[in-house]
Amino acid sequence: ANVFFRPIEKINAVIESYPKGIAGFRRYLEIMDTDPDIQDAPNARTVDSLSGEIRFDNVTFGYEKERPILDGISLSVRPGETVAFVGPSGAGKTTICSLLPRFYEVDAGSITVDGMDIRDLTLESLRKQIGIVQQDVFLFSGTIRENIAYGKLDATDGEIWEAAQRAHLSDVIQAMPEGMETVIGERGVKLSGGQKQRMAIARMFLKNPPILILDEATSALDTETELAIQKSLSELAVGRTTLVIAHRLATIKNADRIIVVSKDGIAEEGKHQDLVAAGGIYSRLHEAQFGS
Ligand code: ATP
Numbered sequence: 001a002n003v004f005f006r007p008i009e010k011i012n013a014v015i016e017s018y019p020k021g022i023a024g025f026r027r028y029l030e031i032m033d034t035d036p037d038i039q040d041a042p043n044a045r046t047v048d049s050l051s052g053e054i055r056f057d058n059v060t061f062g063y064e065k066e067r068p069i070l071d072g073i074s075l076s077v078r079p080g081e082t083v084a085f086v087g088p089s090g091a092g093k094t095t096i097c098s099l100l101p102r103f104y105e106v107d108a109g110s111i112t113v114d115g116m117d118i119r120d121l122t123l124e125s126l127r128k129q130i131g132i133v134q135q136d137v138f139l140f141s142g143t144i145r146e147n148i149a150y151g152k153l154d155a156t157d158g159e160i161w162e163a164a165q166r167a168h169l170s171d172v173i174q175a176m177p178e179g180m181e182t183v184i185g186e187r188g189v190k191l192s193g194g195q196k197q198r199m200a201i202a203r204m205f206l207k208n209p210p211i212l213i214l215d216e217a218t219s220a221l222d223t224e225t226e227l228a229i230q231k232s233l234s235e236l237a238v239g240r241t242t243l244v245i246a247h248r249l250a251t252i253k254n255a256d257r258i259i260v261v262s263k264d265g266i267a268e269e270g271k272h273q274d275l276v277a278a279g280g281i282y283s284r285l286h287e288a289q290f291g292s
Contacts, residue, residue: 038102046125050114051079052210052241058109061099069095073265082237084246084255091261093245097213101130131209135217137196141185144173151203159206167202167232194225201232212242249290
């Protein structure tokens with residue numbers, strides 16, 4: 001599940017030595033984010049305002065060439081659709097999602113967004129179209145405002161407050177000693193796990209990407225926080241193509257489609273009720289994880 005985590009680790013190392021100047025910092029991040037082996041094609045195009053249609057066509061990929069993790073998988077996702085990936089640990093759910101922003105390059109087959117091969121797009125513009133919300137929220141030492149604005153560096157005050165509100169964070173911020181200017185992080189106020197997640201959600205409302213990848217938390221939050229976050233996330237997903245690496249029953253049940261990934265590839269696809277009724281892998285997983 002830590003495919004996304006790798007670039008963040010590098011970022012954390014950089015933070016210490018780069019505390020000032022968020023714009024320069026961001027520029028640095030964009031470089032750090034990029035695997036040196038993965039580069040823009042000579043005639044790469046810039047994309048913006050995708051509708052969010054995604055296709056994987058016969059995609060084969062392995063972290064080591066001899067050991068493919070994905071072996072010829074195909075799938076397509078409609079604009080605005082929410083798809084939940086479920087399946088046993090290690091089946092490749094995170095790997096599938098990490099290929100879309102080109103953190104890794106496919107070995108064979110292709111991935112397209114709105115009909116364009118992702119290898120033909122500039123990395124920067126592709127990644128601008130994709131928002132990732134993961135379990136380990138990356139916050140830096142700075143004010144709440146700076147941390148939210150990280151989603152859109154030129155955001156106005158109004159936009160930042162609106163994002164906070166949509167992430168159900170504005171009450172929390174107003175209750176803080178210095179509101180938006182409160183410093184968080186090592187030398188500042190510590191945020192709870194749930195508040196950190198809502199910071200990540202606020203950033204995404206600001207970034208406003210047509211495609212979202214949600215790496216759902218496996219660690220438990222209290223029920224009330226859990227519900228509040230579920231609510232913010234489902235509001236965030238409205239009108240965006242959303243891929244969820246799903247661990248929670250609520251997300252899975254409400255997904256437009258569930259894709260069951262097993263070691264042999266995509267094993268089942270459909271809505272919750274249909275997959276339960278089919279009595280296959282999903283119904284057994286569901287029973288084992290959540291009871292009947
Ligand atoms: P989980 O539910 O535990 O998050 P998953 O279905 O998301 O699992 P992946 O994280 O995609 O599974 O992992 C698929 C396989 O790829 C596993 O065998 C894993 O060990 C391997 N793997 C994942 N990331 C890497 C990596 N960076 N380098 C090498 N192998 C990796």
